[in-house]
Amino acid sequence: MIDIRGLREDPALVKELLGRRGVESSIVEELTALDAAYRDAVSARDELRSRVNETSRRVAEAYRNKEAAEAERLKEESRRLGAELEVVAAQATDLEGRRKDLWLVIPNVPSPDAPVGAGEDDNVVVRYWSSDGGSSVEAPDLDYPAHKRVPHWDIGVELEILDLERGAKLSGSMFPLYKGMGSRLIRALTSFALDAHADSFLEIRPPTFVKRETMISTGHLPKFADDAYQMERDDLWAIPTAEVPLTSMARDEILEADQLPLRMTAATPCFRREAGSAGRDTRGLLRLHEFDKVELMVYATPAQAQEMHIEILSRAEALLRQLGLTYRVLDLCTGDLGASSRRTFDLEVYAPGVDRWLEVSSVSWFGDYQARRANVRYRTEPGGGVEFVHTLNGSALAWARVIAAILETGREADGSVTLPPVLTPYLRGAARIPVPEAEI
RNA sequence: GGAGAGGUGCCAGAGUGGUCGAAUGGGACUCACUGCUAAUGAGUUGACCUGGGAAACUGGGUCCGAGGGUUCAAAUCCCUCCCUCUCCGCCA
Numbered sequence: 001m002i003d004i005r006g007l008r009e010d011p012a013l014v015k016e017l018l019g020r021r022g023v024e025s026s027i028v029e030e031l032t033a034l035d036a037a038y039r040d041a042v043s044a045r046d047e048l049r050s051r052v053n054e055t056s057r058r059v060a061e062a063y064r065n066k067e068a069a070e071a072e073r074l075k076e077e078s079r080r081l082g083a084e085l086e087v088v089a090a091q092a093t094d095l096e097g098r099r100k101d102l103w104l105v106i107p108n109v110p111s112p113d114a115p116v117g118a119g120e121d122d123n124v125v126v127r128y129w130s131s132d133g134g135s136s137v138e139a140p141d142l143d144y145p146a147h148k149r150v151p152h153w154d155i156g157v158e159l160e161i162l163d164l165e166r167g168a169k170l171s172g173s174m175f176p177l178y179k180g181m182g183s184r185l186i187r188a189l190t191s192f193a194l195d196a197h198a199d200s201f202l203e204i205r206p207p208t209f210v211k212r213e214t215m216i217s218t219g220h221l222p223k224f225a226d227d228a229y230q231m232e233r234d235d236l237w238a239i240p241t242a243e244v245p246l247t248s249m250a251r252d253e254i255l256e257a258d259q260l261p262l263r264m265t266a267a268t269p270c271f272r273r274e275a276g277s278a279g280r281d282t283r284g285l286l287r288l289h290e291f292d293k294v295e296l297m298v299y300a301t302p303a304q305a306q307e308m309h310i311e312i313l314s315r316a317e318a319l320l321r322q323l324g325l326t327y328r329v330l331d332l333c334t335g336d337l338g339a340s341s342r343r344t345f346d347l348e349v350y351a352p353g354v355d356r357w358l359e360v361s362s363v364s365w366f367g368d369y370q371a372r373r374a375n376v377r378y379r380t381e382p383g384g385g386v387e388f389v390h391t392l393n394g395s396a397l398a399w400a401r402v403i404a405a406i407l408e409t410g411r412e413a414d415g416s417v418t419l420p421p422v423l424t425p426y427l428r429g430a431a432r433i434p435v436p437e438a439e440i
Numbered sequence: 441g442g443a444g445a446g447g448u449g450c451c452a453g454a455g456u457g458g459u460c461g462a463a464u465g466g467g468a469c470u471c472a473c474u475g476c477u478a479a480u481g482a483g484u485u486g487a488c489c490u491g492g493g494a495a496a497c498u499g500g501g502u503c504c505g506a507g508g509g510u511u512c513a514a515a516u517c518c519c520u521c522c523c524u525c526u527c528c529g530c531c532a
Contacts (some may be wrong), residue, residue: 042490046501053501056513060458071512078512096489254450254487383469389487 001103001372004035017109020116020334033105034099041092052078058266069358104216105223108340108369114343117333124333126345129317130326140326144352147413151353153284156182159433164284167176173282174274174289176400181433185406185419186292189399190267193294193319197396201265201296204247208268209236214248218376219340226275238271242295243393247370250299254386255378261300261308268293270398284404286358291400299376299395302368306388309365312394313345316361319396319428323420325405328357342367345394349401353408357377358401363394372409407433 007014011032015025053076062071115124130140156162161182167175185363194203215221215237220228229238239245246264255262270293296315298308313329320327330346337344341364348357349352366389371377377386410417410432417433424431 039490042501046490049502050500052512056458059512063458077510082512377487386487 001107001369002109003368003372004031004103006124007032008035008176010166014109017112019105021107021110021337022113022335023107027102031099034095034102038092038095038099041088041095043093045085045088048081048088050271052081052085064436083380096207098169104373107337108219108342108367110334110337110341111343111367114337115331116335117203117335118335119333120336122333123336124331124347126329126331128326128328129321130350131321131324139328140350140357141327142350142352145413148408148411149280149355150247150408150411151284152351152407155407155417156284157432158415158435159407159417160436161185161433162285172289173288176285176288176290181427181430182403184427184430185403185423186399188423189397189402190292190294191426192423193396194265194267194321196319197265197294197296197315201263204242204246204249204264204266206239206242206249206266206268208239210239210245210248213234215403216252217248217251218244218370219338219373220244221341227273229271229273239268240272241270241293241395242266243267243297244392246277246295246297247391248374249377250376250389251282251374253376255299255376255389257301257378257380260378260389261298264297265274265396266295266297268295282355285355285400286354288400290397293398295393296396297391299371299389299391301378301380302387302390305367305392306308309343309345309363309391312392312396313347313363316347316394316396319349320349320360320402322422322431323402323406325402325409327360333429338362338364340364340366340369342369347397349405351401351405351408353411358405360397360401360405361395364392366391368394376423 002014007028011028015028018028019025059071059074059078062068062074071111084424092146115122117123125137125139127135127137128134133140153162153164156164159181161180162175163179164173167173167177170177197203209231212221212235215228220240221237228240231237245268246266249264250262267361269290271290272288274287274289277287285291296312298312300308317327317329326348327347330348332341332344332346344362346359347361347363348359350356351358367390370391371388374391376389376391378389379386406420407417410419412418412432415435417431418429421428421431
């Protein structure tokens with residue numbers, strides 16, 4: 001949730017910044033109006049409640065003084081005030097609910113540093129990286145031989161490591177089934193990444209299904225309910241990313257300043273209905289209802305947040321470099337920013353077979369937007385006041401698309417795939433995926 | 441799933457209708473004493489909403505697992521739900 005006090009103080013600024021991401025100023029004005037009405041109602045309710053309380057106190061007093069008649073009279077008065085209170089309180093409750101409903105669906109105020117733009121075409125490429133060219137603001141040479149211009153779904157069938165038809169048989173399209181080296185590759189990548197972060201990130205294995213409140217904390221509900229899988233009977237939701245459970249780890253808690261920054265990492269499956277993109281990218285591993293991902297998440301003080309943002313980004317990039325994959329870093333423009341985010345960098349790997357840049361990581365700084373929803377605070381100093389923490393997270397990394405890029409990038413002329421050497425120790429020494437011998 | 445016990449402040453723990461935001465102990469913080477640490481003494485110590493104030497501070501309201509109800513009045517009585525513990529059952 002945005003800082004509603006900040007909104008009261010400077011509505012023009014909030015309107016301006018939210019306008020950059022396409023939020024109508026009338027919506028902000030509506031929240032301002034509801035907020036004012038809510039506060040009036042609360043004052044009226046509290047004043048009346050105060051009188052009821054006072055009257056009740058006098059009832060007790062009257063009884064103590066053995067003034068039964070006076071007590072009866074006060075009880076009658078209190079009853080009358082109570083009836084009045086009920087009406088006023090109902091109004092306050094109604095306004096509070098309407099204010100909260102609107103408050104919850106208003107997206108975060110973007111960072112003034114985020115590039116202004118309408119949509120993904122306006123994202124800014126910060127840099128490219130390739131194993132040949134290193135880091136550069138110039139796009140690398142994307143000149144690949146024909147044998148690398150084969151889509152991973154064909155490679156997957158050829159090498160017998162992907163069986164999307166059987167995945168579809170079991171669960172429907174966009175639920176992949178990996179086998180053999182395909183399956184092992186996910187395990188290897190997961191171990192590789194978790195080990196890479198083990199120096200300073202606490203490894204967590206969170207639950208995969210979470211309560212409604214947990215989804216609300218990160219901003220995935222109520223607005224984006226259509227994108228999530230729900231177990232209706234128990235009102236549990238399948239996590240779309242480990243960000244969801246990790247961000248709620250400290251929900252309703254007050255952390256000590258010396259615990260921050262608090263870094264965590266988790267490998268989990270991620271579930272997405274992809275409701276808005278039916279029919280797009282239905283082939284292969286480009287867009288899936290279920291995929292595995294390693295996530296990094298940090299609780300930080302506002303002062304630490306920027307530095308943590310860079311640290312997460314660096315870690316995600318380091319993995320891609322070690323895997324030898326060509327990638328680029330995008331600074332998302334205000335129009336493409338996720339609803340909860342203040343600023344986001346996306347990492348996209350280049351997959352030569354499908355000739356596309358694939359998003360494999362999204363590194364976001366949420367400010368206190370999620371912390372306010374999740375009520376995660378910290379004590380600024382021992383015995384001092386409390387403030388909301390800042391939350392940040394980033395994938396490091398989402399494996400399905402990384403695997404697509406590895407297969408396409410590593411494909412040799414004979415059809416086998418050479419794997420990134422860093423994975424060899426995690427693959428019982430295997431350095432490549434051979435072409436299966438033809439059956440006789 | 442069945443039976444029982446229980447959920448109170450940072451922690452432990454008292455409190456069965458009004459004087460309870462809540463005893464007491466511990467912790468933490470501040471001050472004093474001490475060369476330092478420890479010990480001792482005194483004091484302070486919640487979060488949230490809303491109003492006043494530049495601020496220090498201050499008025500009102502809410503919060504004793506959650507939500508409803510009874511009552512002039514609920515931590516305390518009633519109902520529903522959630523969670524924890526013990527035993528039984530089941531199970532990887």
